[in-house]
Amino acid sequence: MELRRIFSGIYRFSVVAGFLASFVSVVFFRMLNMSILTTDVVVDIKPSMTATEIIDSLYDHGVILDKRYMLAFLKITRQDSKLKFGKYFFSAGLSQHDVIRLLLLGRSINYKMTIPEGLSTYQIVVHLLSYGLFEDDLMDQDESLDCLYMLPNTYYIPYNYTVSDILKLFCHAGDKVIQEIWDDFKDEVPGYIRDVNDLLVFASIIEKESYDHDEMPYVSSVFHNRMNRGMKLEADPTVVFAITDGTNILKRSLLRKDLAIEHEYNTYYIKGLPPTPICHPSVVAIDATIFPAQSNYLFFFSHNGEKHVFSEQFSEHIINIRSVS
Numbered sequence: 001m002e003l004r005r006i007f008s009g010i011y012r013f014s015v016v017a018g019f020l021a022s023f024v025s026v027v028f029f030r031m032l033n034m035s036i037l038t039t040d041v042v043v044d045i046k047p048s049m050t051a052t053e054i055i056d057s058l059y060d061h062g063v064i065l066d067k068r069y070m071l072a073f074l075k076i077t078r079q080d081s082k083l084k085f086g087k088y089f090f091s092a093g094l095s096q097h098d099v100i101r102l103l104l105l106g107r108s109i110n111y112k113m114t115i116p117e118g119l120s121t122y123q124i125v126v127h128l129l130s131y132g133l134f135e136d137d138l139m140d141q142d143e144s145l146d147c148l149y150m151l152p153n154t155y156y157i158p159y160n161y162t163v164s165d166i167l168k169l170f171c172h173a174g175d176k177v178i179q180e181i182w183d184d185f186k187d188e189v190p191g192y193i194r195d196v197n198d199l200l201v202f203a204s205i206i207e208k209e210s211y212d213h214d215e216m217p218y219v220s221s222v223f224h225n226r227m228n229r230g231m232k233l234e235a236d237p238t239v240v241f242a243i244t245d246g247t248n249i250l251k252r253s254l255l256r257k258d259l260a261i262e263h264e265y266n267t268y269y270i271k272g273l274p275p276t277p278i279c280h281p282s283v284v285a286i287d288a289t290i291f292p293a294q295s296n297y298l299f300f301f302s303h304n305g306e307k308h309v310f311s312e313q314f315s316e317h318i319i320n321i322r323s324v325s
Contacts, residue, residue, distance in 0.1 A: 051080035086159040110156040117152040117282040120246035147171035204277035207285040208237030220292035233267035241278040
């Protein structure tokens with residue numbers, strides 16, 4: 001009889017426990033699939049925050065309905081230590097289940113950043129800092145980079161990336177592209193372009209001479225023709241780089257005395273190519289280096305930022321310049 005009462009008690013307890021478990025499961029399920037978000041919300045989850053602090057922040061931003069239930073759910077399912085930090089965008093109507101799923105997957109906001117064509121490494125760092133996303137002023141960051149080429153492009157940067165991480169991302173993308181181009185077309189370039197560095201140097205000069213993609217093959221042809229004839233390149237952007245060391249834009253016109261500067265980047269002073277690129281060129285400029293237009297042009301100039309005027313003879317070049325003076 002006593003044994004029967006014990007089994008009866010165990011049975012009733014099991015029924016009640018099962019009912020309570022089912023009830024709690026239904027409550028959790030309904031709660032998780034509810035949405036209380038009526039507007040879009042951005043929540044910043046810091047790396048140092050605990051699960052409790054994260055849930056508190058979500059509750060304070062009106063993302064979840066009950067922080068005690070949510071925290072209990074995460075602990076029961078052993079997911080409280082798996083929430084990832086980042087800056088998260090939660091859209092209106094998003095269920096609480098989807099909120100937690102985003103945190104577990106770490107699908108935080110990616111920042112959109114674009115590297116314009118024709119910037120030096122220093123200028124890319126300045127451009128990066130101009131987004132105002134970083135508290136530290138790492139203006140000398142480029143000194144520690146082992147990077148040949150940063151590909152001008154649009155990138156989507158994870159929230160938790162540091163300046164160093166971002167620059168390495170740019171470098172990785174650029175080095176991959178330029179190595180593939182070199183491997184595919186190294187047999188197409190003349191002997192004075194000996195390696196990837198020379199290819200980038202040549203392309204960087206084209207890039208700084210003309211931002212017009214349609215003109216680049218013709219600009220390229222001028223410099224190839226000069227190199228083939230043993231002439232100096234005499235490219236103005238190399239003089240600007242020599243004066244500014246690639247850190248700033250020269251806020252004046254070049255003077256005749258500037259052309260005589262004894263500097264390894266000044267192509268009015270040296271013969272051949274400068275030691276390293278004067279900017280990070282576009283793929284179009286690299287392509288123009290490999291496949292220049294077929295021409296006999298040796299000279300060109302631009303008036304007031306308009307398209308360049310090309311000529312084969314120096315006398316013709318002078319006449320063209322005087323015609324717009």
